[in-house]
Amino acid sequence: MTHILQNKNDTLVVKVVGELDMLTAQEFRETVEKAMSGALVRNMIIDLDKAGFIDSSGIGVILGRYRKIKAQNGVMVLWGMNENIKRILEMSGILSFIPFCSSEKESWEIIAKKAFKGA
Amino acid sequence: MDRIVKNRIILEFDGRPENVSLSRVTVAALATQLSVTISELEEIKVATSEAVSNAIIHGYQNNPEKTVRLVCTLYEDWLEVEVKDEGVGIKDIKQALQPAFSSDPERMGLGFVFMQSFMDEVVVDSKVNLGTTVTLRKKISGSGVKNKAVS
Numbered sequence: 523m524t525h526i527l528q529n530k531n532d533t534l535v536v537k538v539v540g541e542l543d544m545l546t547a548q549e550f551r552e553t554v555e556k557a558m559s560g561a562l563v564r565n566m567i568i569d570l571d572k573a574g575f576i577d578s579s580g581i582g583v584i585l586g587r588y589r590k591i592k593a594q595n596g597v598m599v600l601w602g603m604n605e606n607i608k609r610i611l612e613m614s615g616i617l618s619f620i621p622f623c624s625s626e627k628e629s630w631e632i633i634a635k636k637a638f639k640g641a
Numbered sequence: 642m643d644r645i646v647k648n649r650i651i652l653e654f655d656g657r658p659e660n661v662s663l664s665r666v667t668v669a670a671l672a673t674q675l676s677v678t679i680s681e682l683e684e685i686k687v688a689t690s691e692a693v694s695n696a697i698i699h700g701y702q703n704n705p706e707k708t709v710r711l712v713c714t715l716y717e718d719w720l721e722v723e724v725k726d727e728g729v730g731i732k733d734i735k736q737a738l739q740p741a742f743s744s745d746p747e748r749m750g751l752g753f754v755f756m757q758s759f760m761d762e763v764v765v766d767s768k769v770n771l772g773t774t775v776t777l778r779k780k781i782s783g784s785g786v787k788n789k790a791v792s
Contacts, residue, residue, distance in 0.1 A: 544694045545658035577690040578751035606683045613758060614751050 524550040526557045532564035532596075533633055535626070538573040542580030550583050564596040565637065567629045571602030581614045588620055597621070597636040599629040647715040648674055656697040656726070657705045664724075665689040668713050672720050678785035684759035685720065685779060691752040692724040692775045700728030700773050720779045727772035734765050 523546070527535040534557055542550065557563065566587060570576075584600070591598045600622040603611060611617050621632050650671055654660040665686040672685050693709060701707040712723040731737045738753045756763045762778040 541662060543658075543690055544661045544697065548658065575686065575690075577687050577694065578755060579690075579694055581751060606680070610687060610755070613755070 524553040526553060527569065529557065529561050529563060532562050533567060533630075534558065534561075534563045534565070535567045535569060537569040537571075540573065541575040542573055542583070543575065543577050544579040547579040547583040550580075551586065554587055558590070564591075564594060565633050566591050566596065566598045567626065567633070568598065568600045569602055569626060570600060570604075570607060573603070573607060576607050576610055578614070581611065581616060584620075585616060588616070597633045599623065599632050601625060601629045645717055647717065649712065649714045652711045652713075653708050654711075655705050656701040656703070656707045656709050658697065660709070661690055661693050661697070664693045664709075664711055668711070668722055671713050671715060672781075675715055675718070675720060675781045676783045676785045677720075677781055681779070681781065681785060685722070688756045688759045688777050688779075689722055689724070691755050692722065692777060695752050695775070696724055696726035696728065696773065699731070700726030702729065718781050718783055720781055722777040723774060724777075725772065725774040730769040730771055730773055731765070731767040732769055734767055738765070 523539045525537045525539065527537050529535070534554070536554055538550065540546070568584065588598045598620055600611070600620055601624060603622065621636075623629055623632060648671065650667070652664065652667060654664065668689045669682050669686050672682060677685070693711065696709045697703060701709075707726065707728065710725040714721045738757075740750055740754050753763070756775070756777060760777040760779045762776070764776040765773065766776075767773040
């Protein structure tokens with residue numbers, strides 16, 4: 523299940539609860555696209571603290587949003603991955619270019635720093 | 642390889658996205674009849690998810706009325722998952738196994754990478770317009786705990 527937690531300072535906070543696979547990736551894409559079309563969104567924080575499973579479909583949908591954020595010079599940050607999810611994201615290679623951390627507070631700090639530098 | 646079959650399930654389901662989760666949870670539940678570790682269980686779930694997603698997305702081009710057949714067999718210290726579709730098939734298996742290859746821009750072609758990383762053997766048998774069978778085999782170390790609840 524994908525929830526939009528808030529949209530503050532041009533930053534959309536998206537929370538994933540449970541699994542991110544082929545079925546839920548579709549829901550993620552629709553929920554996030556809808557939120558992005560209705561407001562000014564430059565950066566994105568993806569909260570994976572309550573995510574329990576991810577596969578390549580889940581990674582694909584995160585990557586798709588990353589490309590959009592990147593295209594407008596925004597910053598995407600991931601946080602809260604459990605060990606298994608982190609291992610899979612590492613193997614996919616996306617953690618080499620998408621910053622990640624362990625709390626929402628840190629995510630805001632990363633965005634503030636990167637946005638200040640002009641991403 | 643010990644070839645005594647300990648248990649086997651055969652599952653046929655519609656090629657609907659809802660069934661990806663159902664199939665991996667079912668396989669994981671069966672796998673707990675061997676001494677799997679939590680980490681092995683996660684690997685089995687990801688690999689199964691990838692094989693079934695491929696059957697639905699690529700094999701059946703998202704046609705939910707087509708049937709995916711899954712056979713999961715437990716041997717003494719091996720787990721085998723066979724995922725079969727009667728879809729479009731793969732023209733060039735070698736190319737499909739390449740990490741960056743995907744016919745969908747939002748997918749990185751990671752499906753086979755995960756299957757190969759998490760399982761000990763991945764065999765792909767495919768014929769154009771007849772379908773694809775992916776067989777995943779994993780040696781189970783035996784260091785885990787049997788019959789743990791799977792969520």
